[in-house]
Every structure is written in C-alpha cells, then in structure tokens.
Amino acid sequence: MSFAASERSAPYWLAGPALLVFLGLVIIPLGMTVLLSFYDWGQYKGIVPEFTLKNWIEIATDSYFFEVFLRTFRISILVTLACVLIGVPEAYILNRMSPGWRSVCLLVVIGPLLVSVVARTLGWALLLGSNGLVNQGLMALGLITTPLEFMFTETGVVIALTHVLIPFMILSVWASLQRLDPQVENAAASLGAGFFTIWRRVILPQVVPGILSGAIIVFALAASAFASPAIIGGRRLKVAATLAYDEFLNTLNWPLGAAVAVLLLVALVLIIVGSNRLVERRYAQVFE
Amino acid sequence: MSHLVLEGLCKSYGAAVAVEALDLKVERGEFVSLLGPSGCGKTTTLQMIAGFVGVDRGRILLDGGDLASVPPAKRGLGIVFQSYALFPHMTVAENIAFGLEMRGIGKAEREQRTLDAMALVGLKGFAERYPRRMSGGQQQRVALARALVIKPALLLLDEPLSNLDAKLREEMQGELRQIQRSVGTTTILVTHDQHEAMALSDRIVVMNHGRVEQIGAPDTVYGQPATAFVANFLGKTNTLAAMGDGAGQVDVLGFRVPLAGAPAGPVSIAVRPERLTLAEGGFPARIKSRVFQGSHWLLGAESEAGTLLLMRPNDGMPVPAEGEAVKIAFAPADAALLTEGKAP
Numbered sequence: 001m002s003f004a005a006s007e008r009s010a011p012y013w014l015a016g017p018a019l020l021v022f023l024g025l026v027i028i029p030l031g032m033t034v035l036l037s038f039y040d041w042g043q044y045k046g047i048v049p050e051f052t053l054k055n056w057i058e059i060a061t062d063s064y065f066f067e068v069f070l071r072t073f074r075i076s077i078l079v080t081l082a083c084v085l086i087g088v089p090e091a092y093i094l095n096r097m098s099p100g101w102r103s104v105c106l107l108v109v110i111g112p113l114l115v116s117v118v119a120r121t122l123g124w125a126l127l128l129g130s131n132g133l134v135n136q137g138l139m140a141l142g143l144i145t146t147p148l149e150f151m152f153t154e155t156g157v158v159i160a161l162t163h164v165l166i167p168f169m170i171l172s173v174w175a176s177l178q179r180l181d182p183q184v185e186n187a188a189a190s191l192g193a194g195f196f197t198i199w200r201r202v203i204l205p206q207v208v209p210g211i212l213s214g215a216i217i218v219f220a221l222a223a224s225a226f227a228s229p230a231i232i233g234g235r236r237l238k239v240a241a242t243l244a245y246d247e248f249l250n251t252l253n254w255p256l257g258a259a260v261a262v263l264l265l266v267a268l269v270l271i272i273v274g275s276n277r278l279v280e281r282r283y284a285q286v287f288e
Numbered sequence: 289m290s291h292l293v294l295e296g297l298c299k300s301y302g303a304a305v306a307v308e309a310l311d312l313k314v315e316r317g318e319f320v321s322l323l324g325p326s327g328c329g330k331t332t333t334l335q336m337i338a339g340f341v342g343v344d345r346g347r348i349l350l351d352g353g354d355l356a357s358v359p360p361a362k363r364g365l366g367i368v369f370q371s372y373a374l375f376p377h378m379t380v381a382e383n384i385a386f387g388l389e390m391r392g393i394g395k396a397e398r399e400q401r402t403l404d405a406m407a408l409v410g411l412k413g414f415a416e417r418y419p420r421r422m423s424g425g426q427q428q429r430v431a432l433a434r435a436l437v438i439k440p441a442l443l444l445l446d447e448p449l450s451n452l453d454a455k456l457r458e459e460m461q462g463e464l465r466q467i468q469r470s471v472g473t474t475t476i477l478v479t480h481d482q483h484e485a486m487a488l489s490d491r492i493v494v495m496n497h498g499r500v501e502q503i504g505a506p507d508t509v510y511g512q513p514a515t516a517f518v519a520n521f522l523g524k525t526n527t528l529a530a531m532g533d534g535a536g537q538v539d540v541l542g543f544r545v546p547l548a549g550a551p552a553g554p555v556s557i558a559v560r561p562e563r564l565t566l567a568e569g570g571f572p573a574r575i576k577s578r579v580f581q582g583s584h585w586l587l588g589a590e591s592e593a594g595t596l597l598l599m600r601p602n603d604g605m606p607v608p609a610e611g612e613a614v615k616i617a618f619a620p621a622d623a624a625l626l627t628e629g630k631a632p
C-alpha cells in the first residue's frame with residue numbers, strides 16, 4: 001500500500017528540483033520585474049517602491065519607445081523571413097545529402113552556435129565595416145563606388161542575426177523533413193508532378209510545423225537579441241533589448257527598464273501564441 | 289510484341305550487385321510477381337521500371353519504346369509503395385485526384401473519376417477522410433485507387449500487403465486480384481510471400497541474389513521447380529539424391545524414374561510432401577513424427593534417403609502412428625529435376 005503510494009508520488013519528487021529551479025530562477029524574478037515596472041523612480045530619489053503607472057504611460061505616449069519597438073519587430077520579421085527563405089531549401093538539400101557530406105555541412109551550419117556571440121558579431125563588424133571585406137570586394141569589382149553602410153544600420157543587424165539564428169530554422173525544418181516518408185516524392189513524381197509542384201504541393205505543406213517552430217524560435221531570439229544589435233547597431237540603432245539594458249545600467253532607471261522588458265515579453269508571447277494558433281488551425285491535419 | 293520487355297537489366301550499388309542480367313517479357317493484362325527473399329533485388333527492379341533508379345546496363349521497353357530517356361513523371365505508371373506514401377496533408381479524394389490534376393483534367397471529370405476509383409476499391413464515403421485517420425487496409429486501398437485512377441500503362445506494386453495482418457492480407461489478396469482482372473491493367477507485384485505470389489499471379493519470377501531462378505505459372509514453379517532454391521523457397525519440399533543414367537532415367541533408392549533431361553551421374557530431385565504417398569511397392573521408411581494441422585497431418589519419416597516430409601489429408605483414412613514401418617512411393621511425374629547443386 002505504502003509502496004504503491006510512494007510509487008505514485010515519485011514523479012512529483014523527481015520533478016521537484018527542476019520545479020524549484022524554474023520557480024526560483026524564472027517565475028520569481030519575472031514577478032519581481034513586473035512589480036518593479038510599477039515602481040516610481042527619480043534622478044535623485046532612486047527607486048521608490050510605491051505603485052505608479054508612470055513608466056507605462058511614458059512608454060505608451062513617447063513615440064521614441066514606439067519607434068524602438070517597431071524597429072525591433074521589423075528586424076525580427078525580416079530575420080525570420082530570411083531564415084525561412086534560406087533555411088528551408090538548405091535543410092532540404094542537407095536532408096538529401098549523403099551521410100558523410102551531411103555531417104560536414106551540418107557542422108558548418110551549426111558552426112555559428114559554437115562560436116561566442118561576441119566573437120562572431122565582431123567578425124561581422126570587421127566584414128561589414130566601411131573598410132570591411134564586403135565593401136572592399138564590391139568596390140574592387142566596380143559594383144559600387146562608395147562603401148555601403150552596413151554598420152549601424154538595420155540591414156547589418158538583419159544579416160548578422162540571420163547568420164546566428166539560421167541554425168535553429170535549419171535544424172527544426174530538417175527534423176520535420178526526416179519524418180517525411182522518403183517515397184512520398186517518388187509517389188508524386190509517378191503521378192506526373194514536376195520538381196516544383198512536388199515541392200509546393202507535397203513537401204512544403206508537410207514541413208509547415210517545422211517551419212513554424214523554427215520561425216517562433218528565430219523570431220523570439222531575434223526580438224530579444226542583445227549582443228548582435230548592440231555591436232552592429234551601436235548606440236544609434238536601439239532595439240528593445242538594448243533599450244532595456246540602457247535604462248538598467250546607464251540611466252539606472254530600473255522601473256522603466258523593467259516596463260520595457262515586460263512589454264517585450266508580453267508582446268512576444270502574444271505574437272507567438274497568436275501565430276501558432278493561426279497556423280495550427282490552417283494545417284490541423286499535419287500537426288496530429 | 290510483349291507489353292513490357294526487360295532486356296539484360298543490371299544494377300549495382302558500388303561493388304554490391306543488386307540485379308544481374310534480368311530478362312523478362314510481360315504480356316498485356318498479365319499479372320506477374322517478382323518473388324524472392326529480402327535483398328534479392330525485387331524493389332530495385334521495380335524502381336528501375338518506375339525510373340527512380342538508374343539502369344546500369346540493359347533496356348526497358350514499354351510497347352516497344354525505350355524508357356531510358358523518359359523521366360518518372362512522364363512514364364505514366366501507377367505505383368503502390370510498401371509504405372503507401374500517401375500525402376498525409378490531403379484528404380482521400382485529394383490524394384486520388386492528384387494524378388488527374390497533374391494531367392490537367394477538368395474538375396468535373398476529375399471528381400467523377402475519383403468517385404469511380406473510390407468505389408472500385410471499396411472506399412465509398414471516405415472522400416473527406418485524412419489518411420492518418422484510416423486503418424492500414426484502408427490506406428492501402430487509397431494508394432491503389434490513387435495509382436489506378438490515372439489509367440496507368442503498368443501497375444507496379446511493391447509489397448503492398450506486407451504491412452497488413454494475416455487475415456486482412458488474405459482478404460486484400462482476393463480483392464486485389466479481382467480489381468486487377470476488372471480493370472485489366474498489366475501488373476507487376478513485388479513480394480517475398482510465396483503464398484501471395486501463387487494466389488495472385490499469372491506468372492511468377494523467382495529471384496535470388498539479383499538473378500532470376502525460374503519464370504513460370506504458379507503451379508509449374510511449385511510443381512516443377514528448376515532449382516533447389518525455388519523448390520525450398522516455395523513451400524516445403526523433399527530433396528532426394530539420385531543417380532542419372534544419361535538416357536532419361538534416374539535411380540532413386542533402387543527405383544527407376546523417367547526424368548527427361550537428366551544427365552549421367554549424381555543429381556538431385558525434389559518431390560513435394562503432398563505428392564509422397566504411402567503405398568506398397570515403395571521404399572521402406574519409419575514414421576518418426578506426426579503433427580496434426582487440422583486439414584492434414586504432417587509426417588516425418590526416416591528413410592535411406594534421409595528424413596522425408598509427408599502430408600496426409602485428414603480424410604478419415606487411418607494415419608500411421610509414430611514408430612510404424614511404412615512404404616513410401618511417388619509418381620514419376622511428381623519428381624522435379626533440380627539443375628544446380630543439392631538443396632542446403
């Protein structure tokens with residue numbers, strides 16, 4: 001009897017440590033951040049723990065914040081699109097490779113994840129700077145006369161973030177490609193479908209779940225990315241994450257920074273859950 | 289002219305030979321099975337006909353035309369894959385109509401033909417179902433309908449029933465044969481199940497290690513196996529050592545059996561268990577084992593020629609007990625000369 005009971009409670013005990021970590025490291029700080037966003041702050045009085053909507057009103061009314069959030073989501077959407085456009089075909093090619101070549105290429109693909117984000121982004125800065133390799137190359141080829149501006153521009157940030165985040169898209173799409181019946185392409189071909197028709201009508205609809213989960217990861221990571229926008233965007237090109245960082249560490253206005261962080265989190269959750277619902281309903285039969 | 293001709297078809301994967309010098313002629317409307325153990329090159333042969341696998345050497349002629357330069361999408365063959373390879377994101381009707389759509393057939397005709405095909409395979413009323421919500425047997429029917437609806441020149445079936453349980457498989461065998469008869473499509477079936485091949489086919493191609501061992505009607509291949517491999521692969525058999533006299537007769541345990549084409553010297557002959565009879569005037573043996581199988585008894589008998597397997601129908605006649613001495617005989621016509629080596 002008692003053995004059966006302890007048997008039944010075992011899962012809870014086993015889940016306990018992870019639950020504690022989750023509670024202690026995620027839920028409590030999150031709750032405190034939300035609370036913090038309602039505190040008052042002044043240049044000389046510092047943080048005052050009394051309830052005010054001041055920070056939220058400031059964010060809602062000051063167009064500067066609107067601009068930063070708009071830029072953040074614009075960059076995230078562009079990065080997600082770029083990852084889909086490049087990553088999906090790349091995953092397909094990877095899936096069709098012979099095992100030997102595949103492991104080599106897979107290593108190249110996830111390479112960016114193995115390099116420290118700072119080193120990688122600095123590499124991009126060297127490459128994309130006005131005296132960087134890309135500009136020198138383009139000028140040497142006579143394609144441009146004046147250097148293109150990548151540094152401190154959204155284009156530069158989008159390129160760098162795409163590079164960092166594309167492995168997530170590729171791995172995610174690849175996982176769903178592997179679940180495909182290897183004969184399904186042959187079946188479509190035998191029925192008279194050409195390469196692009198097979199792609200559009202047979203393969204793509206079946207990897208939608210993979211594309212979606214990849215897109216969610218990429219979008220979330222792009223929207224909350226800090227290092228790449230900080231190094232390539234510089235101080236001029238603020239995104240939500242660098243803005244919150246500035247409020248916390250430069251202005252020392254913690255409550256306002258907390259409000260920015262909470263808003264970013266809420267917006268992300270809403271966008272992700274919303275798009276997930278939408279696509280899930282559209283492709284219900286694929287998701288089972 | 290034969291409908292489909294395979295001429296000296298060869299295919300290797302690196303050093304491994306998958307199919308070696310395969311010759312086959314298939315007549316219009318015929319049902320031919322490629323039968324052999326796993327890895328003997330059946331699927332490879334089928335995929336070469338379908339165009340998914342390149343041909344190393346040899347030719348494939350359909351109605352006299354060489355298929356070498358025709359891509360799979362243009363061959364117009366209906367294929368049922370072992371895994372069915374249905375499109376999981378499309379309904380049954382969409383799956384079946386796909387091939388018609390690719391052929392640019394108008395909506396009205398497409399719908400009519402899809403309905404007809406679903407009726408043919410017994411799937412009326414399943415149009416809006418998704419494959420995942422169907423049983424293995426139903427998915428198999430969808431795959432068959434999808435292949436047949438395009439009115440293919442050839443129907444290629446790769447182990448289509450191997451994923452079904454035994455009872456359903458038998459049911460589907462009968463149905464498959466009946467559907468094939470009614471539409472009259474030339475059909476090539478790949479299987480490793482000798483019962484399936486014998487139940488369904490007009491002719492069987494027995495393959496082993498990428499080579500053809502024997503081609504013939506099911507009863508011929510079963511009754512007159514050309515090689516020890518065929519004799520053993522198609523059901524149980526007794527292999528007896530014999531001595532040929534070079535004049536059309538062989539000597540088995542002192543009995544002279546006329547066998548056309550028997551060479552002089554030691555040969556192997558095969559006799560099916562159900563063709564061995566208990567009769568006076570046969571050679572002596574002792575019953576070692578007796579197993580009841582419902583419709584018949586399986587008797588193991590020890591003789592000078594080794595252990596023999598006999599099948600006695602459960603027809604009310606007395607069955608010898610274990611340890612009993614018996615005489616075993618067979619009709620000369622029931623003996624088949626095996627051409628290469630002895631049975632393992």
Ligand SMILES: Nc1ncnc2c1ncn2[C@@H]1O[C@H](COP(=O)(O)OP(=O)(O)O)[C@@H](O)[C@H]1O
Nearest residue numbers: 301304305306325326327328329330331332333
């Ligand atoms: N893509 C492939 N690469 C390498 N070897 C293969 C490939 N496909 C089949 N083979 C080999 O060719 C032989 C015949 O295979 P297959 O035609 O699939 O046999 P079956 O369908 O009769 O079981 C097997 O030995 C198999 O290992």
Ligand SMILES: [Mg+2]
Nearest residue numbers: 327330331332
């Ligand atoms: Mg096979």
